[in-house]
Amino acid sequence: MFNLDALTRNNIKTLAPYSSARDEFSGEAKVFLDANENSLGSPLMKWYNRYPDPHQVKLKQAIAKVKSAQTNQIFLGNGSDECIDLLYRCFCEPGKDNVIICPPTYGMYEVSANINNVEVRKAPLLDDFQLDLVHLESLADANTKLIWICSPNNPTGNSLNRTDIETVLNNFNGLVVVDEAYINFSRQRSWVGELAEYPNLVVLQTFSKAWGLAGLRLGMSFASDAIIEIMDRVKPPYNINQVTQELALQALEEVGQVNDMIRLIVDMRNALAEVLVQIPGVEKVYESDANFLLVKIREAKKVYEYLLTKGIVVRDRSNVKLCDDCLRITIGTEQENTLLVDALGSLY
Structure with missing residues (x-):
């Protein structure tokens, strides 16, 4: 049975979080002389002399409406990387606990584990880039606190089978973290709607992509x-700055524009895939639910270097497990995509 109290590090259970000036006061006031701010203003705009809302209340309310979630189900981080790091710091005892990742996958899961002195166990994806459930089960033990699942996955671009993720959620007593950084480019249903069903589920999303x-x-x-x-309880008191909160709130008012961009990127992704697969030297273009394509191409390292001479930067993933001779190509503007295709065409 999932037991959050047993999963949480003992020092975190008894941790008294830092109480900021804004935590100790709630309501409206005319004069703020509590937080040792510069009351004369700033060289930029006068209101940036004040600390931001440490709880990001208005921003969380806006996100909750868009994501069909409750505000108390939302944590905001300085990038998803802060969210990843905090999960280690809250639930993994350094030098004792372990986590499981499923390579090829997002590299920060392993980097953050190493920073926090947490053992990483690897259950590589199968040849079709799906979970190896048997291997996953064999790696988990009493000290396994987190299983990281990236879906749609980076760098492969595919979504992982929902039934496989359900199997992990139903049979693992630690936290299952589903990273949905690219979910907006996929037809897959977000796991955010399943939070009530799975108390051990954590879903990551980001403002960086869509x-x-x-x-x-x-x-x-x-x-x-x-x-x-x-x-x-563990986060820094003012981890989301005022400018980020303001601009994110403005962006959340433009959901229609964002959806239009998503549709355009998906259309360009599909069109680019159709063109790339016809280029000599391209052996395979993997199906993608993200805003990038994984492309298997002969002598990928040489192609990567050649594209650099044309001023085009892609990501060489040829040294990554299961991604031999593969380049990861982000969907650019129509002009950028055309320049890429022309450069590859001139090479072959």
Whole structure:
């Protein structure tokens, strides 16, 4: 049975979170002399001299409407990377616990584990880029606290079978983290709607991809209110700055525009895949539910270097397990996609 209290690190259970000036006061006031801010303003705009809302209440309310979630099910991080790091810090005892990742996958799961001195166990995906459930089960033990599942996956671009993820959720007593950074480009249903069904589920999403706000660094975690409360306890008091909160709120008012961009990117992704597969040297273009394509191409390293001479940067993934001779190509603008195709065409 899933037991969040048993999963949480003992020092976190008794941790008294930092109480900021804004935590100790709620309501309206005319004069703020509590937080040692510069009351004269700033060289930029006067209101940036004040600390931001440490709980991001208005932003969470807006996100909750768009994502059909409750505000107490939302944690906001300085990028998804902060969310990843906090899950280690809250639930993994350094030098004792372990986590499972399923390579090829997003590299920060392993990097953050190493930073936090947490053992990483690997259950590589099968040749079709799906979960190896038998291997996953064989790796898990009493000290396995997290299983990381990226769907749609990076760098392969495919969505993982929903029934396989359900199997993991139903049979693992630790936290199952489903990273949905690319979910907006997929027809798959988000796992956010399943939070009530699975108390051990954590879903990661981001403003960096479909929302086009990578420069703001704003990640989202969705989980039970009990899990969110623990993450809130550990986070820095003002981890989401005022500018990010304001601009994200503005972006959330433009859902229609974002949906239009998503449709255009998906159309360009499909069109680019059809063109690339016809280029000599391209052996396979993998199906994608993301805003990129994984392309198997002869002598990928040489092709990568050649594209650099043309001023085109893609991602060489040829050293990654199961991605031999593969390049990961982000969907660009129509002009950028055309330049890429022309460059490859001139090579062959």
